Each structure stands twice: as structure tokens, then as C-alpha cells.
Amino acid sequence: xxxxxxxxxxxxxxxxxxxxxxxxxxxxxxxxxxxxxxxxxxxxxxxxxxxxxxxxxxxxxxxxxxxxxxxxxxxxxxxxxxxxxxxxxxxxxxxxxxxxxxxxxxxxxxxxxxxxxxxxxxxxxxxxxxxxxxxxxxxxxxxxxxxx
Numbered sequence: 383x384x385x386x387x388x389x390x391x392x393x394x395x396x397x398x399x400x401x402x403x404x405x406x407x408x409x410x411x412x413x414x415x416x417x418x419x420x421x422x423x424x425x426x427x428x429x430x431x432x433x434x435x436x437x438x439x440x441x442x443x444x445x446x447x448x449x450x451x452x453x454x455x456x457x458x459x460x461x462x463x464x465x466x467x468x469x470x471x472x473x474x475x476x477x478x479x480x481x482x483x484x485x486x487x488x489x490x491x492x493x494x495x496x497x498x499x500x501x502x503x504x505x506x507x508x509x510x511x512x513x514x515x516x517x518x519x520x521x522x523x524x525x526x527x528x529x530x
Contacts, residue, residue, distance in 0.1 A: 418452075418453065419461060422452060422453040426472060427472070429449070430473075430475070432445065433445075434476045438480055438483050447501060450501050450504065454504075454505045458512070463505060467498075473494055473497055477493075477494070
């Protein structure tokens with residue numbers, strides 16, 4: 383008589399997982415709406431439009447911080463760093479279209495890298511702040527209540 387092998391299933395069934403879930407591991411978050419990244423992207427393009435209209439006399443590049451910081455706070459580090467990359471590309475495109483005032487392309491590239499680094503530092507700090515706030519809000523007795 384042929385003996386049937388037990389199936390090798392590395393995945394646990396849903397009932398087993400629910401019964402023996404590890405309480406120290408956070409539950410998987412619900413899917414997020416794409417509204418925040420889309421609005422942040424639109425804001426970045428609006429700031430780039432303002433930057434292009436302003437020309438060489440005024441540089442509103444600190445305004446790029448608003449959507450980057452907002453995205454970092456709401457969506458986290460990876461989304462914010464993607465916004466920093468898009469911001470750097472937009473700043474470079476606006477500078478090229480407006481006729482950058484630098485003596486050479488090296489100084490132009492260093493200027494873009496400097497602005498991207500500043501945006502990146504702020505994005506990382508805000509993302510870390512948001513993560514710490516979420517962690518504190520999840521602790522009972524922290525006084526922060528539920529984090530929205």
C-alpha cells in the first residue's frame with residue numbers, strides 16, 4: 383500500500399496564524415491611499431512653476447521643503463527620499479530652463495547636490511520624528527492618544 387506524504391506547507395493557515403500571532407509584532411498596516419503622494423507631487427510641480435517664473439533674481443527652493451516634509455511625516459522615509467529626488471530634478475530643470483547663473487557645470491551640479499542634501503536631511507529628520515511619534519502614541523499612558 384502506498385503511503386501518502388504529508389504536504390510540506392511552509393505557510394501557516396490563517397486560523398493558526400491568528401491563534402498564535404506574536405503580539406510583539408505590529409499588525410500589517412492597511413493599504414494607503416495614493417492621494418498624499420499625488421498631492422505632494424503636484425505641490426512640487428507648483429513650486430517648480432513658481433521657481434521658473436521667479437527667474438534668477440529669486441530662488442524659492444526652500445518651498446520645496448513643504449511637500450517633502452509633509453510626505454516624510456505622513457508616508458515615511460522612502461516616499462520622502464523619492465520626493466527629494468524629484469525635487470532635485472525639478473530644481474535642475476528649472477535652472478537649465480531659466481539659464482543657470484553658474485560659471486561652470488561643476489558649480490551647477492554642486493549647487494543642485496547641496497540643495498538635494500539639505501532637503502534630504504530635513505526629510506530624514508521629519509520621517510524619524512513621525513516614527514517616534516507613532517511609537518509613543520502606541521504606548522499606553524503616553525498622553526498622545528491615538529495617532530491619526
